[in-house]
Amino acid sequence: xxxxxxxxxxxxxxxxxxxxxxxxxxxxxxxxxxxxxxxxxxxxxxxxxxxxxxxxxxxxxxxxxxxxxxxxxxxxxxxxxxxxxxxxxxxxxxxxxxxxxxxxxxxxxxxxxxxxxxxxxxxxxxxxxxxxxxxxxxxxxxxxxxxxxxxxxxxxxxxxxxxxxxxxxxxxxxxxxxxxxxxxxxxxxxxxxxxxxxxxxxxxxxxxxxxxxxxxxxxxxxxxxxxxxxxxxxxxxxxxxxxxxxxxxxxxxxxxxxxxxxxxxxxxxxxxxxxxxxxxxxxxxxxxxxxxxxxxxxxxxxxxxxxxxxxxxxxxxxxxxxxxxxxxxxxxxxxxxxxxxxxxxxxxxxxxxxxxxxxxxxxxxxxxxxxxxxxxxxxxxxxxxxxxxxxxxxxxxxxxxxxxxxxx
Numbered sequence: 001x002x003x004x005x006x007x008x009x010x011x012x013x014x015x016x017x018x019x020x021x022x023x024x025x026x027x028x029x030x031x032x033x034x035x036x037x038x039x040x041x042x043x044x045x046x047x048x049x050x051x052x053x054x055x056x057x058x059x060x061x062x063x064x065x066x067x068x069x070x071x072x073x074x075x076x077x078x079x080x081x082x083x084x085x086x087x088x089x090x091x092x093x094x095x096x097x098x099x100x101x102x103x104x105x106x107x108x109x110x111x112x113x114x115x116x117x118x119x120x121x122x123x124x125x126x127x128x129x130x131x132x133x134x135x136x137x138x139x140x141x142x143x144x145x146x147x148x149x150x151x152x153x154x155x156x157x158x159x160x161x162x163x164x165x166x167x168x169x170x171x172x173x174x175x176x177x178x179x180x181x182x183x184x185x186x187x188x189x190x191x192x193x194x195x196x197x198x199x200x201x202x203x204x205x206x207x208x209x210x211x212x213x214x215x216x217x218x219x220x221x222x223x224x225x226x227x228x229x230x231x232x233x234x235x236x237x238x239x240x241x242x243x244x245x246x247x248x249x250x251x252x253x254x255x256x257x258x259x260x261x262x263x264x265x266x267x268x269x270x271x272x273x274x275x276x277x278x279x280x281x282x283x284x285x286x287x288x289x290x291x292x293x294x295x296x297x298x299x300x301x302x303x304x305x306x307x308x309x310x311x312x313x314x315x316x317x318x319x320x321x322x323x324x325x326x327x328x329x330x331x332x333x334x335x336x337x338x339x340x341x342x343x344x345x346x347x348x349x350x351x352x353x354x355x356x357x358x359x360x361x362x363x364x365x366x367x368x369x370x371x372x373x374x375x376x377x378x379x380x381x382x383x384x385x386x387x388x389x390x391x392x393x394x395x396x397x398x399x400x401x402x403x404x405x406x407x408x
Contacts, residue, residue, distance in 0.1 A: 003049045006047070014031050014034045016048050019085055028200075056088045058083045058097075059097040062077070063078075063108065078115070102327060111303040127325060127358075127363065132296040134271055140288075141266065142265055144259075145282070152250065154210050154254065167217075168184075180367050180404045192242065206225070207222055210250040223258065236265060237266045296403075299366055305347065306346075313339035319337050320349060334351075361381065365397075369402045376389070
């Protein structure tokens with residue numbers, strides 16, 4: 001049967017959410033969930049593939065802002081809830097939904113698209129590349145102490161509106177400084193601090209704030225405790241949900257606070273930067289172990305010249321790129337990227353290309369954390385001038401690894 005890709009009306013949210021939950025192997029109360037999300041979602045960003053009146057696939061996004069190397073920021077579309085019900089796979093539904101949503105992203109004026117991939121092989125076909133790594137840090141609190149002295153103070157506080165405002169202020173200051181971070185939706189802060197939801201368990205944890213010498217909040221940590229006993233001795237686990245710090249002092253103090261909580265033997269922080277400097281704070285760096293390393297945020301460039309001009313480059317360079325993109329007019333775009341101390345320009349050109357590469361590879365390397373010479377291996381690249389790939393790889397590379405602390 002034929003299907004129609006269109007926006008979802010509010011009265012269709014229950015059937016839409018039924019389809020999404022089926023694909024993600026979940027069973028929420030879809031009527032309650034529909035009533036919950038209706039005032040929160042923009043209906044012009046919620047799409048579905050309909051077969052008669054039944055939803056066979058879903059695709060939605062929300063507007064955010066991506067911080068890029070150098071501190072510039074770009075309007076971005078955060079893509080989520082991409083599904084096709086198991087009975088209707090391999091019928092072209094996903095490809096049709098992607099094409100429709102990508103057209104809408106361009107109409108919204110978003111320069112980049114962002115997503116977390118539930119399945120790795122899918123999104124490279126649509127121009128997305130894995131741009132940011134993510135991992136888990138596990139700290140054995142019994143096997144180490146910390147260098148230096150504590151600065152400022154840490155207080156455990158109630159997660160009330162005042163505390164919510166304080167941590168949002170800290171995060172907003174943090175995310176505009178660090179490449180890869182994005183703006184969070186306002187209502188997310190309510191869920192992070194325990195708002196009831198029809199989808200998922202309510203957060204029941206603790207919130208600690210760090211204040212500097214002047215009393216200003218410059219860091220916070222949200223965490224949950226997991227009871228564990230061995231041989232009648234507590235070996236409790238602290239699970240870190242979110243830790244942000246605007247200063248080195250706040251960062252050290254918050255980690256030290258977690259490690260020194262009574263009864264706790266292990267601090268576990270999922271969804272963190274694999275390049276975290278935690279081990280260097282410890283007298284025994286081996287007490288902090290990284291694991292579960294893998295792809296985090298994926299990036300797709302929709303306005304390539306704007307994206308390349310908005311970020312900065314740590315070394316000068318000039319290269320003519322021919323970018324293969326099935327969604328571009330003619331299937332490819334040729335641009336001259338000229339990055340120097342006085343600024344960067346990226347303009348269409350008729351000059352012969354130095355390097356031909358896929359849009360997904362450029363998205364993967366865009367934030368500076370993924371090596372371009374690795375990203376091109378998936379679909380190949382043509383080097384028309386000797387050394388062009390190595391030069392472009394070095395041009396896009398950044399000294400500090402980008403990271404996104406917001407999962408969606």
